[in-house]
Amino acid sequence: MAPLSPRLDVRGFVCAPVEPSTPALSFSIAPGGCLALLGDRAVDLSRLLDTLAGHLPCVAGEILLDGRDVAELPAGHRGLGLFSARDPLFAHLTVRRNLAFPLEARGMARPAIVARVDAVLALLGLDGCASRRPRALDPQDEWRARLGRLLVFAPSVLLLDDPFVGLARGDRLAMRRLLARVARAQGLTLLLATSDREDALLLGDAIGVLSGRALLQIGNAAELFDRPACDRVATGFGDANALTGRVAWVEDDLASVHLASGARVEAMAGQGLADDMLCTLCIRPDRIATLFPTGRAAADDDGEDTLPTVLVGLHHMGDHIRLRFRLEDGQEVLVRRPPAQSLTGLVPGRTARLAWQPAHAVAFPFRGEMG
Numbered sequence: 071m072a073p074l075s076p077r078l079d080v081r082g083f084v085c086a087p088v089e090p091s092t093p094a095l096s097f098s099i100a101p102g103g104c105l106a107l108l109g110d111r112a113v114d115l116s117r118l119l120d121t122l123a124g125h126l127p128c129v130a131g132e133i134l135l136d137g138r139d140v141a142e143l144p145a146g147h148r149g150l151g152l153f154s155a156r157d158p159l160f161a162h163l164t165v166r167r168n169l170a171f172p173l174e175a176r177g178m179a180r181p182a183i184v185a186r187v188d189a190v191l192a193l194l195g196l197d198g199c200a201s202r203r204p205r206a207l208d209p210q211d212e213w214r215a216r217l218g219r220l221l222v223f224a225p226s227v228l229l230l231d232d233p234f235v236g237l238a239r240g241d242r243l244a245m246r247r248l249l250a251r252v253a254r255a256q257g258l259t260l261l262l263a264t265s266d267r268e269d270a271l272l273l274g275d276a277i278g279v280l281s282g283r284a285l286l287q288i289g290n291a292a293e294l295f296d297r298p299a300c301d302r303v304a305t306g307f308g309d310a311n312a313l314t315g316r317v318a319w320v321e322d323d324l325a326s327v328h329l330a331s332g333a334r335v336e337a338m339a340g341q342g343l344a345d346d347m348l349c350t351l352c353i354r355p356d357r358i359a360t361l362f363p364t365g366r367a368a369a370d371d372d373g374e375d376t377l378p379t380v381l382v383g384l385h386h387m388g389d390h391i392r393l394r395f396r397l398e399d400g401q402e403v404l405v406r407r408p409p410a411q412s413l414t415g416l417v418p419g420r421t422a423r424l425a426w427q428p429a430h431a432v433a434f435p436f437r438g439e440m441g
Contacts, residue, residue, distance in 0.1 A: 076101075076134075077100060077102075077103070077135070077136060077227060078098060078099045078134070078226075078227045078259065078261065079098040079132075079137075080096060080122070080133055081132040081134070082095075082096060082130060083096065083128070083130070083131035083132070084128070084130040084131055085118060085120075085126060085127075085129060086117075086126060088129050092283060093283060094131060095283075096131075097288060099227070099260075102259055103259060103260070103275045104253065104259075104262060104273055104275050104276075105261055105262070105278060105288075106262040106264060106274025106276070106277045106278070107261070107262065107263045107270075107277075107280060107285075108267060108278065108279050108307065109263065109265055109280040109282075110265065110281060111265075111282055114282060115232065115264070115280075116154070116156075116231050119152055119231045120231075123152040124144055124145030124147075124148055124150070125145050128141050133148070133150075135148065135149050135226055136226065150226070150227050151225030151227070151229065152229045152231065153228060153230050154232075154233075155231070155235050155236055156231070157216070158204070159212065159216060161203065162203070164200065164201050164202060164203055165191075165201070165204075165215045165218075166187060166201065168204075168215060168218075169190060169218050169219050170184075170187050171219070172223050176223065186222050190221050193252065193256075194215075194218050194221075194252070196215060209238065210241050213237065217252075227260070228258055228261070230261065230264075232263060232264050232265060232266075233245075233249070233262070234246060234264075234269065250272070250273060260273070262274060276289065276290055277289065277290070277294060279302075279303050279307050281306065286300060286303050287299040294307050295308050295354070298432065299341075301340075301352050301437070304432060305352060308354050309355060310353055310354045310355075311353050311355065311358075311403050311404055312350050312351070312352055313329055313351045313353070314348070314351075314436070315335075315349055316346065316348055317345055317346060317347045317433065318345070319345050320343055320344060323338055323339055324337075324428060325337055325339040325349070325433045327349060327351050329397070329399070329401075330399040330401065331377075331378075332398065333377050333378065333397075335351065335426075335431070336428040337431035337432055338428060338429060338432045340432050340433055340434035341434075344435075347436070348435075348436035349435060349436050350433070350437070351431055351432070351433045351434075352434065354430070355404045355405050357426050357430035358425070360393065360405055360422055360424060362415070362416070362420060362421075362422050363421070363422075363423065376423035377403075377423060379423065379424055380420070380422070381393060381394070381395055381417070381420045382418050382419075383418060384416055386409065386413070388409070389409060390408065391407045391408070392406055393405040393407060393416075395422060403424060405424065
């Protein structure tokens with residue numbers, strides 16, 4: 071295998087049930103890397119990983135592990151280990167016996183089993199509870215034990231199905247850090263399927279954004295935030311505002327857009343955008359500047375390069391201030407500002423003007439106009 075060859079290479083992959091619009095998925099993961107698939111439907115994420123692991127039939131495509139297609143091999147023989155909350159520990163076995171079970175099922179010699187289990191117990195900090203049964207474990211130790219049961223047979227790729235689901239926030243943060251540390255120490259290759267953006271951002275070297283079963287874009291965090299491929303990535307991943315408008319003109323990469331409120335704004339032109347086309351303009355809340363004019367400044371401001379709005383709500387969120395504005399046509403815009411900004415005089419009903427640099431907004435063809 072060449073040094074830069076992917077550890078896992080999935081090509082034209084389709085899992086059941088098949089519908090006329092079912093898309094094929096293609097992605098790859100380098101050895102020691104982590105691809106996070108961020109989806110909006112947990113059932114689709116679980117079905118994808120179950121199919122990769124061999125628990126459900128693969129309708130079409132290749133699953134290449136170190137260049138070898140394993141799609142026809144049965145579950146347990148593909149080198150892909152599935153970690154899921156749907157697979158609890160055996161309640162009647164101790165932690166040590168739970169970890170030993172998959173090795174015993176493979177017929178490994180007893181001395182090798184003991185050595186391997188001891189190594190994984192030490193790696194995960196489970197030495198002190200090896201003789202306990204699952205009902206005596208706290209949530210973090212129970213999670214560690216389930217991960218250890220997967221790590222004992224050293225699969226080439228770990229398939230992580232929403233691995234932190236059901237954990238309280240503190241436990242979730244601790245187990246996320248543990249997984250990242252273990253992955254670095256062991257050089258693990260991970261495919262993380264999650265509906266939590268924070269999980270994807272903190273663990274994924276690359277992130278694939280899905281809408282249902284369609285893979286919209288794969289990239290690093292900066293690419294997905296700053297260069298989204300479509301409005302669904304901009305809004306679903308980047309929390310961008312989505313404003314409806316019509317394109318006045320497109321020149322090079324710049325578009326002039328007339329919003330439904332009557333205001334004219336500029337943005338970068340998304341792929342396929344053309345003159346006189348309906349569009350969705352996406353702008354992230356933290357890329358919008360706010361101006362609250364007073365007195366003569368308010369009367370003299372012609373708003374040529376700004377968007378007139380009315381403040382309808384504000385909340386201090388600790389690490390930022392969330393401001394909600396309403397445009398003249400009723401569309402709302404969310405703005406995030408640093409917490410150092412003074413809230414004095416900011417009350418619902420206050421008029422304001424919004425602005426942004428064209429490079430920070432993207433106008434995409436309205437989905438109803440795309441063929």
